[in-house]
Amino acid sequence: MIFSLTALLLLAQSANTFVAEQNRGDAELLNHIANLRVIIQHVARLSNALIYDGREDEKSAVAESLKISLDFFEGTLGLLSERKIFEAESSRLNLIPFQLLPIRIDPQFLNRKIFERQLDEVRIKEGVSELKSDWKNWKPMFERVAARDTELTADDIEIAVSELDDRSNMLAETISSISNEKIDRGQKVNLVILLFCVFLTVLFYISIRKIILEPIENLRSTAEAFSKGDTAVRAETKLTDEIGALAITYNKMMETVLERLKIDKERLAEIAEKNQELEKASKLKSQFLANMSHELRTPMNSIIGYSEVLLDGLDGDLSDEQRDDVDAILRSAEHLLKLINEILDLSKIEAGHMKVDIGEHKLAPIIDEIMTIINPQIKKKGLSAVVKTDDALIIRADRDRIKQIIMNLVSNAVKFTDHGSVSVTVSRRNEFAVVEVRDTGIGIPKEEIEKIFEEFHQADGKSTRKYGGTGLGLTIARRFSELMGGRIEAESEDGKGSIFRVFITMTTEKKFDFKTAPQILIVEDDPDTLALYNRHLESAGINMIQANSIADALNELESSYRAGALPKALIADLQLPDGDGRELIKTLKKDSRFSSIEIGVISIEDKDIALEELGVKYQVVKPVNRTELIKFARNLLGVKKND
Amino acid sequence: MTKRILVIEDHPENAKLVEKILTKSGYEFILKEDAISGLEALKIEKIDLLLLDISLPGMDGIAAAKKIRGELLLKELPIIALTAHAMDEDRRRALDAGCNDYMTKPFRPHELISTIKRYLDE
Numbered sequence: 003m004i005f006s007l008t009a010l011l012l013l014a015q016s017a018n019t020f021v022a023e024q025n026r027g028d029a030e031l032l033n034h035i036a037n038l039r040v041i042i043q044h045v046a047r048l049s050n051a052l053i054y055d056g057r058e059d060e061k062s063a064v065a066e067s068l069k070i071s072l073d074f075f076e077g078t079l080g081l082l083s084e085r086k087i088f089e090a091e092s093s094r095l096n097l098i099p100f101q102l103l104p105i106r107i108d109p110q111f112l113n114r115k116i117f118e119r120q121l122d123e124v125r126i127k128e129g130v131s132e133l134k135s136d137w138k139n140w141k142p143m144f145e146r147v148a149a150r151d152t153e154l155t156a157d158d159i160e161i162a163v164s165e166l167d168d169r170s171n172m173l174a175e176t177i178s179s180i181s182n183e184k185i186d187r188g189q190k191v192n193l194v195i196l197l198f199c200v201f202l203t204v205l206f207y208i209s210i211r212k213i214i215l216e217p218i219e220n221l222r223s224t225a226e227a228f229s230k231g232d233t234a235v236r237a238e239t240k241l242t243d244e245i246g247a248l249a250i251t252y253n254k255m256m257e258t259v260l261e262r263l264k265i266d267k268e269r270l271a272e273i274a275e276k277n278q279e280l281e282k283a284s285k286l287k288s289q290f291l292a293n294m295s296h297e298l299r300t301p302m303n304s305i306i307g308y309s310e311v312l313l314d315g316l317d318g319d320l321s322d323e324q325r326d327d328v329d330a331i332l333r334s335a336e337h338l339l340k341l342i343n344e345i346l347d348l349s350k351i352e353a354g355h356m357k358v359d360i361g362e363h364k365l366a367p368i369i370d371e372i373m374t375i376i377n378p379q380i381k382k383k384g385l386s387a388v389v390k391t392d393d394a395l396i397i398r399a400d401r402d403r404i405k406q407i408i409m410n411l412v413s414n415a416v417k418f419t420d421h422g423s424v425s426v427t428v429s430r431r432n433e434f435a436v437v438e439v440r441d442t443g444i445g446i447p448k449e450e451i452e453k454i455f456e457e458f459h460q461a462d463g464k465s466t467r468k469y470g471g472t473g474l475g476l477t478i479a480r481r482f483s484e485l486m487g488g489r490i491e492a493e494s495e496d497g498k499g500s501i502f503r504v505f506i507t508m509t510t511e512k513k514f515d516f517k518t519a520p521q522i523l524i525v526e527d528d529p530d531t532l533a534l535y536n537r538h539l540e541s542a543g544i545n546m547i548q549a550n551s552i553a554d555a556l557n558e559l560e561s562s563y564r565a566g567a568l569p570k571a572l573i574a575d576l577q578l579p580d581g582d583g584r585e586l587i588k589t590l591k592k593d594s595r596f597s598s599i600e601i602g603v604i605s606i607e608d609k610d611i612a613l614e615e616l617g618v619k620y621q622v623v624k625p626v627n628r629t630e631l632i633k634f635a636r637n638l639l640g641v642k643k644n645d
Numbered sequence: 646m647t648k649r650i651l652v653i654e655d656h657p658e659n660a661k662l663v664e665k666i667l668t669k670s671g672y673e674f675i676l677k678e679d680a681i682s683g684l685e686a687l688k689i690e691k692i693d694l695l696l697l698d699i700s701l702p703g704m705d706g707i708a709a710a711k712k713i714r715g716e717l718l719l720k721e722l723p724i725i726a727l728t729a730h731a732m733d734e735d736r737r738r739a740l741d742a743g744c745n746d747y748m749t750k751p752f753r754p755h756e757l758i759s760t761i762k763r764y765l766d767e
Contacts, residue, residue: 299729303751304658310754311662316669339751530736530747606763624763625723625745 007202014195021188028181031126034082035174038133039167041075046163049147050156061150068148072141079137083130122180129173136169217245221252233260287353295346302342305335344474348457351481358400358485362509365435366391367554368401369426371527372409374551374580379416380424388425393557395428396509397435399486402529404506407479407490411439411502414475419443419499434488434505446494454492455480479504522546522635523562525555525574525586526604535631542632544639551579552586563595570598571638576605587616600638604631648693648765649673653683653709654727655701659750663696666754672761680704687717694765699728699739707742714743723764727752 048068052061140162147159217238224237236256237249309332312320320328350356369391380387397404408426415424422442429436446454457477480490487507494500522539526532527550539546547562547569549555555574562568572590576583583603590596602620603613609621622634650672654660660676667674675690677683680701686692695713699706706726713719726739726747739747746760 295729299750300656300659303656303729304662306751307659307662307666307754311665311669314754316665316754530740533737534740606759627721627745 007199007206010195010199010202014192017188017191017195021184024184025181028177028184031082031177032174034078035170035177037078038075038082038170041071041078042163042166042170045071045075045144046159049144049159052147052150053156053159065148065150068144072144072148076137076141079130079134083134122184125176125180126173129169129176133166133169133173136166140166213241213243214245217241217249221245221249224252228256284353291346291349291353295342298342299339302335302339306332306339309335341474344478347478348474348481351478351485356482356485358403358482360398360400360486362396362398363401363404364393364554364557365395365397365404365428365437365506366393366557367549367551368405369408369428369437370551370553371579372405372412373426375409376412376416379413383416383420385416385419385421386423388423388427390425390427392428392430392435395430395435398507398509399488400482403482403486404504407482407504408437408439410475410479411437411490411504415439415441415443415500415502422499430508431505433508435508437504437506439502439504440499442499445496445498445500446492447496448494451492451494455490521570521639523549523555523558523569523572523599525549525552525572525578525583527551527575527577527579538628538631539635541628542635544632544635552581552583552589555586556589559590559596559599568596568598571600571602571635573602573604573635573638576603576607584610584613584616587613587618591617600640602634602638604634647671647673649675649691650694650696650761651675651677651683651686651690651692652696653677653680653701653706654696654698655679656698659698663757666757667761670758670761680706680709683709684712684717687713687719687722692722694761695722695724696761697724697726697744699726699735707738710739710742710744725760725764 045068048064048071051064052068143158143162220238224235227235237252239246239249239253241249309328311317312328313325313332347356369389373387373389377387412424412426419441420443424442425438425440427438427440429438455476457474476490483490483504483506488505490505491503492500493503521544524532524535524546526535526548529550532548532550536546536548547558549558555572559568559572574583574586578586583605587601587603590599590601601618602622603610603618604622604624604626606624608623613621620634620637622630626634650667652660652663652667652674654663654676655678660678664674664676675686675692677686681704683695683697687695697706697710701709704712706728710724710726713722713724723746724744726736726744727750728735728739728747729750736747736749745764748757748760
């Protein structure tokens with residue numbers, strides 16, 4: 003198709019060239035004819051001059067001139083008849099483009115048909131030979147004039163000149179009319195070629211549409227439908243060309259995609275099923291752990307319980323040897339119990355079931371509580387203790403877990419130190435509160451430092467026997483601190499003591515809201531009792547704050563005094579982790595800042611006259627139920643209830 | 646008058662231990678091995694305090710405590726939960742169900758007695 007179009011355009015170009023060449027040839031002919039006509043006029047003038055009015059002395063020169071003109075005429079006439087255009091092959095239409103066309107036409111025929119070349123040549127040849135024969139007739143007469151044979155009259159010359167001139171003129175007219183015809187025909191040919199080109203272009207578009215555009219559109223709409231989820235759709239594969247092959251490949255690709263999708267779907271189903279199984283297994287595992295813990299603890303209860311029954315003398319007094327034996331049973335049982343608890347903790351952490359109850363807590367009271375418990379051991383070993391806390395520091399952590407972590411580090415420090423001191427220091431580092439536990443004990447060899455955090459690993463294999471312990475404490479401590487967004491690091495040198503640092507997320511701003519002044523401060527160390535009191539009081543619309551030790555209570559009162567929101571009343575337990583509640587009451591009574599606070603006591607001890615003397619108006623013996631507690635609180639606050 | 650303590654506990658060894666501790670301390674010990682018979686005992690006998698194991702076969706201690714406070718209307722009866730789960734959620738569940746207190750197994754004999762005393766002795 004493209005070839006055909008190119009061939010046609012080349013043909014049009016060739017026809018134009020041909021016509022232009024022909025025109026140039028014709029113009030040359032016309033030029034020669036014009037020359038002939040000029041020569042004839044010259045010949046006539048010279049002849050007349052010789053016959054009539056020329057001066058005798060000049061006539062020989064004129065006759066010479068006439069002879070030259072006659073020769074010139076004959077030469078020009080010769081040029082005219084020798085013209086190349088009469089040789090048919092010299093100027094042909096270039097027909098090479100025709101070889102490219104799918105149609106077979108005899109090029110010569112086309113040449114003749116289109117330009118009627120031969121016919122034109124014949125017409126021009128005839129004209130030229132007529133002119134030649136006229137010249138033959140008249141040439142002898144002009145030769146006689148030139149030879150000064152004066153028998154001729156002017157009329158004779160007149161006739162000869164006009165006949166030659168007419169003949170030349172006719173020839174010129176023939177040539178120019180042929181030339182015009184040729185231009186017309188050339189234009190017609192070009193028009194035909196042009197129309198043919200337009201036709202071919204239209205055909206070209208139609209066929210491109212048919213063989214390329216439509217199949218591509220079909221492919222596109224198939225792809226669109228497929229991508230929208232129509233899995234049954236397929237591309238048309240009627241064509242056998244490249245696009246047809248593309249459509250077949252495309253269909254194959256869709257099949258493959260569908261197969262893959264099917265496989266993926268099956269896999270996903272398999273994975274979902276596996277996941278469910280795993281989830282079930284994980285649930286079973288944690289259930290198993292909970293059950294195990296219960297099952298293991300139940301017999302422990304008997305072992306420890308009966309040991310204690312014996313030690314408490316409920317079955318009668320024991321001999322010293324018997325007492326030592328039962329002590330050994332009890333210690334082993336307690337060790338085993340601790341191990342069970344820690345393994346349970348660790349399993350829960352590893353299964354991701356360990357929940358930490360993050361809240362805001364003051365750090366100082368936690369350390370005070372730990373030191374209260376650990377101080378007897380420190381004294382027993384003859385060590386000195388250094389404690390430096392930061393009262394304003396509030397951590398964001400699980401209070402029980404933090405206590406467990408620090409307790410673990412401090413009791414380790416005491417355990418592994420025979421001489422010197424154990425110190426607990428609190429500092430701030432960026433967003434962390436850092437509790438540093440330092441001892442002067444046996445230390446840890448450098449290469450062992452990271453290993454001590456691994457399960458069941460103690461720095462020295464022998465140390466388990468000498469120092470006891472489960473080998474899980476540090477592992478759990480580290481895991482807990484990580485669960486709460488912190489970490490533990492250790493620093494030590496063999497024989498020179500160890501330093502452990504716990505990093506705990508810290509609350510940067512003090513966020514206590516004193517807008518509504520708390521009405522009662524409850525001092526009680528048992529978190530569940532506190533929670534119960536809080537619920538009861540809240541239900542009666544009484545607003546409370548809490549403290550879990552004497553030190554904590556004093557801190558709380560200090561800060562609420564500074565904030566100008568001192569509670570109206572205080573309910574204290576007498577048995578507190580850092581001392582007797584009476585000490586707290588005495589301290590408060592001595593401090594004039596706190597004189598406005600009404601003090602009540604809820605404890606397991608009987609009413610104490612000494613407390614009444616201290617100014618405690620109300621005392622209640624534990625346990626108190628909701629009604630009692632609310633009545634008690636209202637009495638303290640001086641509120642009368644109307645129902 | 647001797648205080649009567651009902652113990653609902655399915656584990657015989659533990660029950661025997663509790664019996665020993667209670668009787669040596671001068672309390673009357675009544676044992677039921679499951680919650681249903683425990684509830685029956687509460688309906689017909691005069692009981693001063695209940696020691697309630699939380700992990701029981703069939704109806705567990707949590708459900709039993711709710712029934713005692715709800716259906717039996719024994720709102721003043723001190724109930725001490727005995728739980729081997731040293732987990733906060735179990736303690737809270739016990740308290741929410743109406744128990745006055747709880748003890749985590751294994752407990753010390755003197756701890757058990759001092760806790761009971763808080764609720765029984767004037």
